[in-house]
Amino acid sequence: MAEITLRGVEKHYGTMRVVHGIDLTIAHDEFVVLVGPSGCGKSTTLRMIAGLEDITGGTISIGDRVVNDLPPRKRNISMVFQNYALYPHMNVRDNLGFGLKIAGESAATIAARVAEAAEILGLTPLLDRTPAELSGGQRQRVAMGRAIVRHPDAFLFDEPLSNLDAKLRGQMRAEIKKLHQKVRTTVVYVTHDQVEAMTLADRIVVMRDGAIEQVGTPMQVFHHPRSTFVATFIGSPPMNLIPATVMGGSLRLADATTVPVPARLRAAVRDGQAVTLGIRADDISPVGHGLGEVREGVALPLTVTLAEPLGTESLIYTQIAGQEVLAKLYGARLVRPGEVLSFQLALDRAHLFDAATTLSLEA
Amino acid sequence: MTAAPYRRPLKRRLQSAGLWLATFLLMLVICLPGLWVMLSAFRPNREILAKPPIWIPTELTLNNFAKIFGFGSEQVGIPVTAYFVNSMVIALTSTFIALIIGMAGGYAFARYRFRFKGGIFLGLMLFRAVPGIALSLPIFMMWSRLGLIDTQMGLIIIYVSLNVPFTIWLIDGFFRQIPMSLSEAAQVDGCTPWQAFWKIEFPLARSGIAAAGVFAFLTSWNEFALASQLTRSTDSKTLPVGLMDFTAQFTIDWAGMCAMAVIIIIPALIMTFLVQKHLVAGLTFGGVKG
Numbered sequence: 001m002a003e004i005t006l007r008g009v010e011k012h013y014g015t016m017r018v019v020h021g022i023d024l025t026i027a028h029d030e031f032v033v034l035v036g037p038s039g040c041g042k043s044t045t046l047r048m049i050a051g052l053e054d055i056t057g058g059t060i061s062i063g064d065r066v067v068n069d070l071p072p073r074k075r076n077i078s079m080v081f082q083n084y085a086l087y088p089h090m091n092v093r094d095n096l097g098f099g100l101k102i103a104g105e106s107a108a109t110i111a112a113r114v115a116e117a118a119e120i121l122g123l124t125p126l127l128d129r130t131p132a133e134l135s136g137g138q139r140q141r142v143a144m145g146r147a148i149v150r151h152p153d154a155f156l157f158d159e160p161l162s163n164l165d166a167k168l169r170g171q172m173r174a175e176i177k178k179l180h181q182k183v184r185t186t187v188v189y190v191t192h193d194q195v196e197a198m199t200l201a202d203r204i205v206v207m208r209d210g211a212i213e214q215v216g217t218p219m220q221v222f223h224h225p226r227s228t229f230v231a232t233f234i235g236s237p238p239m240n241l242i243p244a245t246v247m248g249g250s251l252r253l254a255d256a257t258t259v260p261v262p263a264r265l266r267a268a269v270r271d272g273q274a275v276t277l278g279i280r281a282d283d284i285s286p287v288g289h290g291l292g293e294v295r296e297g298v299a300l301p302l303t304v305t306l307a308e309p310l311g312t313e314s315l316i317y318t319q320i321a322g323q324e325v326l327a328k329l330y331g332a333r334l335v336r337p338g339e340v341l342s343f344q345l346a347l348d349r350a351h352l353f354d355a356a357t358t359l360s361l362e363a
Numbered sequence: 364m365t366a367a368p369y370r371r372p373l374k375r376r377l378q379s380a381g382l383w384l385a386t387f388l389l390m391l392v393i394c395l396p397g398l399w400v401m402l403s404a405f406r407p408n409r410e411i412l413a414k415p416p417i418w419i420p421t422e423l424t425l426n427n428f429a430k431i432f433g434f435g436s437e438q439v440g441i442p443v444t445a446y447f448v449n450s451m452v453i454a455l456t457s458t459f460i461a462l463i464i465g466m467a468g469g470y471a472f473a474r475y476r477f478r479f480k481g482g483i484f485l486g487l488m489l490f491r492a493v494p495g496i497a498l499s500l501p502i503f504m505m506w507s508r509l510g511l512i513d514t515q516m517g518l519i520i521i522y523v524s525l526n527v528p529f530t531i532w533l534i535d536g537f538f539r540q541i542p543m544s545l546s547e548a549a550q551v552d553g554c555t556p557w558q559a560f561w562k563i564e565f566p567l568a569r570s571g572i573a574a575a576g577v578f579a580f581l582t583s584w585n586e587f588a589l590a591s592q593l594t595r596s597t598d599s600k601t602l603p604v605g606l607m608d609f610t611a612q613f614t615i616d617w618a619g620m621c622a623m624a625v626i627i628i629i630p631a632l633i634m635t636f637l638v639q640k641h642l643v644a645g646l647t648f649g650g651v652k653g
Contacts, residue, residue, distance in 0.1 A: 052550070071555070072547070072550045073550055077551065081548060089566050099553050102562075150553075
């Protein structure tokens, strides 16, 4: 059983604070994804769990052991690196068996475990090749094989797919998910790609500037972002943010357009409060083209500035109160720049954030 | 119907022939002295000194070699074997030490951040730029006080200090090419940092370390200027210095000298061949993103 617990974990490089006060409990068998922009401290946090970076403050436990002062080899974890870090002078078989050999396992055990891992990952025909003779996806699988072969308490992944092209990345993402279903183990996975986070995670940890911004299931993070940062970071295209002021139960936008305050948030706002209206492109559509039944909506006439047809849907660029806004049109209708259409905004799915704190006003 | 075979334009062919001729002349200039030494090593002295010169040897003999090693009818009173042993001991020992220091230093420069790193590195390179002979007088004075004149140790210390900046620089470059994550992966896989070095990083930098070793060996093996000042007798004289023994007051034994030169050249030649192989082979880093 390996639960990973971080309590008040900090990392400083001299006077530079890279990670400040991370508190996180990762349950046994859970797949947790740390996601955030570059420099948010997610990789550093992972490397502290691995033991590759010293911990400046706080404690990290794996299972019931505090591992702060244990070297990586004593933590019983395995890690997949961004550049795979395969040993170039060994063939696939020796790469997979290296950790077991160091641990002093018998040749028979090593052979059996390597065969097992190779079977799971479809590496059996490649065992005698060297890393140089493998494709990117195959190298990635060897790196994962090296991780599973030792039956560790936890897998750590450090941006494992960022060196692959888009198509392969999608495939490997699915393979990682399948692998976790086959080999139930605690996983901590670092990425800056929110799609990976959404598709892989049991729970997402959104990080920003060395601190946790929000922790939740992909659906929680997507549908109930805690701040404008999470709202724009998770989901593609990013959520539209429109500044507004609350006035008599309505939102007054910069160009004096008024939009009703979403019903569920009416109690959360006070008159005169500066807020940010957040609404995803999926929730803005020309009337009659997509949204279906809208329980609570408002229609605005908007001018199309650009349309990107994507086949089954088109991404439409328009402006609300001088602010660029993305909307979606479902179906194959062609839209031309300059066209004025009546757009429906699904307010029941809209969000309000305090303009000063950027935090969500949802209870 | 057969098409006429394609022929390159005359101008191109002339250019190509001109290039070959130029290359041939250049190689002739470079190789002729060496070839002459090689040939002379197998010819009797009178043929070497013959006037007009005999270009094509009329008789080849191993007498010159037998003579300098003290076999055969003629003998030369020069202890070539002792010089050879001195050269080997001094070159191998100083190379070994320079490599150990070079590996430690190269690894430190490649992997760690520390104060004055840039300055120390620059200092090492600048030291390398100082011609050794410029230091000969101070070294001579120090060595005579320390009793290191005419000892193998005296030369070993000097050659180590000449070679260390170079080995550090070369090995640093090779370690730099090895991603840090390989050592980290090995440590996550269960290695101590020391094991990770010997099992992963060292094998990958091996050809670079070998190349540095060969260069260091050649520097020590061929060095003449400092050795000629600091050695006196069979206790420490090296082969290049020993070569001068063939010049007596009135005569020069060219044949013996050439035979000995061949003895000096052969190990150097073998080593150079090895270096070239290692440097050309380089390293294949298939384990990381290509």
